[in-house]
Amino acid sequence: MAQDDHSGAELAAADSSHAANVPAVKTGTALIQADAFENPGFPPHRPRVTDEDPKKERRAQRTVYTLFYLSILGSVWAIAAYMLFPIESNDVGAVRLNNMFIGLGATLALLGIGFGAVHWAKALMEDVELADERHKIGGNEVARAGAVKVFQDADRESGFTRRSVIRNSLIGALVVFPLPAIVLFRGWAPQDEHPVELLSHTMWQKGTRLALDPSGAPIKAADVTIGSAFHVIPEGLNDLEHGRLEQKAKAAVLLMRLNPEDLNENVNRTSWSYNGIVAYSKICTHVGCPVALYEQHTHHLLCPCHQSQFDVADHCKVIFGPAKRPLPQLPIAVDDEGYLIAQSDFTEPVGPSFWERH
């Protein structure tokens, strides 16, 4: 191939196609061939069918005005549909008809104008093509010199360079003045709460009954059959006046009963379960989605957001996915009436990791 024949001497910027740039402009690594083809100039103009055939021209004209009239029809249709297809209360079907007929009317109104205008431009307007001359983007020498002079005059008259103490004190003031505005943004969060404190505790405490989500009915240990799983909230959560969702976002728990032989329990946590019933935080330790999918026969939990998988039989250790830490376990017991209760709060913060967690 011949592509390397021209390497070697960098030819001067004689490239005619870049003549707008003065020869001093660097061409860099560009390889300018002395023997290149020249631009042949504009090809002869080719008329369109509508230029030559009056019949076709008339047809194009008919098409264009028909499209515009169709657009009017579409607008009228949309207005009529607004009235003809009211939304009957409690009827989802009526919503669908209202949406569709107003929408189709608007579509016709818009597309009629759009296609009409484009067709007009392409088929009927004279297909003039102009060639505008480009000019160098940067200002010319006179303009630049003028700009420099403006700044010099301004500098001399103001003493911006000469009076350096004034200038520097101004710069200092300009740097400092936005700081109060930044401080105001501290108001985005309450003044009397500390995030690490809040993240470290949930609503669970010694004796809180485990209740069904969302009804709030307490759960009896006897009702939890082997293989079942319950979505759990602390009893009393639904009665909270304030902060119900904030508490729920931390306190949501999954309760599962496994065959006790399947449970591979840590020695110092054997008292945290009851008869194969175990309770784990439902909040993923990755970024906090609810780990809601329980596969009974493998006793794995799957987070539907980023597919972290936890093994319930093994203290919810991570077996796949981006999460690192096991789901925190809630120590449970049974009270006198046979209801499941928490022995304490979680022994570690639940949910996603945060900087101060250790």
Add this chain to the structure above:
Amino acid sequence: MSTATPTAPQRRSATAAASNYIDERTSLSVFVKELGRKAFPDHWSFLLGEVALFSFVVVLITGTFLTFFFQASMAEVEYDGSYVPLKGVEMSVAMASTLDISFDIRGGLFVRQMHHWGALLFVAAIGLHMLRVFFTGAFRKPRELNWVIGFTMFILAMGEGFTGYSLPDDLLSGNGLRIIDGMIKGIPLIGTWTSFLLFGGEFPGTAIVGRLYSLHILLLPALLVALVAVHLLFVVVHKHTHYAAPGRTQQNAVGPPILPIYAAKAGGFFFIVFGVLALIASMFTINPIWNYGPYDPSPVSAGTQPDWYIGFADGALRLIPPGWEFVWLDRTWSFNILVPLIALGLFILLVVSYPFIEAFVTGDKREHHIADRPRNAPTRTAIGAAGVTFYAGLWAAASSDILATHFRLTMEGVIHALQAVVLIGPFIAYFIAKRVCLALQKKDREIVLHGYESGRIVKLPGGEFIEVHQPLDEYDRWKLVSYETNQPLMLRPNDRGKITVAQKIRAGMSRWFFEDRIAPVTKGELEASHHSSQH
């Protein structure tokens, strides 16, 4: 008779009078004269930016309508609207008002759907427009700054999308916010407090929807409108690029005049974009929040997906292998969150700085107004293909669970395969794209030198069959030969007799960029090939 004085009374039409009235107060005629007949180069690929602009306008129009009905409050109410299955359910005012827009206001659902579809199209069109600009080298001098502005708008558009997506306070968007909250908390040093400030206390709090609303309808749109204005101003200042064709040079801009043809085409195209969005909105449901219900931190449905443009970030989170989190110095280092954040940060940094990198490598200080055919810049095209593959791998990962269930694959298998796509795929794509570009350039040379296959088979007197090759006319030929190649930089000592480190880097990079190259056919070569074929 011909000496009509300026004071001579003349009958003037109402239009002329009105024009005169306005011009005498605005000097508008200067603008019309200056801009009205500007040539605007025409090509289908230039429409991508217009789609972005026009869908933004549609989103502004529909969004304004929605603000008259939406209430950005997280106060709890009992829903009492037309949608029966949710009657009596506790939800935020934001969710309830979104349901009212959908079920109690005629045409409300239509406008809401057009707004959401328009937003998806807006981000998609910006992405495609950026790819067009990248692959044709339209970011080169003098347009580097406009690339940066366009890139900024891409980021802002994604921000607009995400803030808007979160406003209805439904189950799906609430889970999206929870993921954002979890990611923020994983940032060292500032994460916990940043989350606390953003949500006004503990997640979810009662502040976030109102705050996102301020961003969504005030701050971000204002920035976008301002940047759109600057972006278009630059298009006027630079004049649009055009593709190489006979008569088009670096010194001219060739195309139909703004008035009337371009105005009619672009104006019509606005209505087409608007109309297509209206058609989609009237026929296809999007974001049916009534199926998801109000936000509750406990339930979640399987197979949830973010809007498409957030997919690459969500996918990046999914691809991290287990165990990338450590406690060190009594603090938690969540590399399972930091690595995606840093990787995506580096990726977009590379995207925004590419024009400057290429300018550094070539050292070319000229203005470039002719857009490249992608094949004529093989290394750039290959880099683009690698970037697209990287993005596509991350994006696909956001649907890893859906891929697994639809194609009956294991979740782990899909994740491992996509990890390979993201890490190895870019190199394969780079290699293939570069070879394809070089092969296409060779084919162009072949056609210029020996003509194109005419399909006419001739039997020679000796019994041999040949296909007649038809030479190109000079206009077709120009499209195939009018490009420049670059050669690797030759390292030379500077004035002080030194070879600087920057020069060495530049030489190494230019070798990488330009070592493999196919030069365009020259006049001499064509002549030589004609000679040889005659003998």
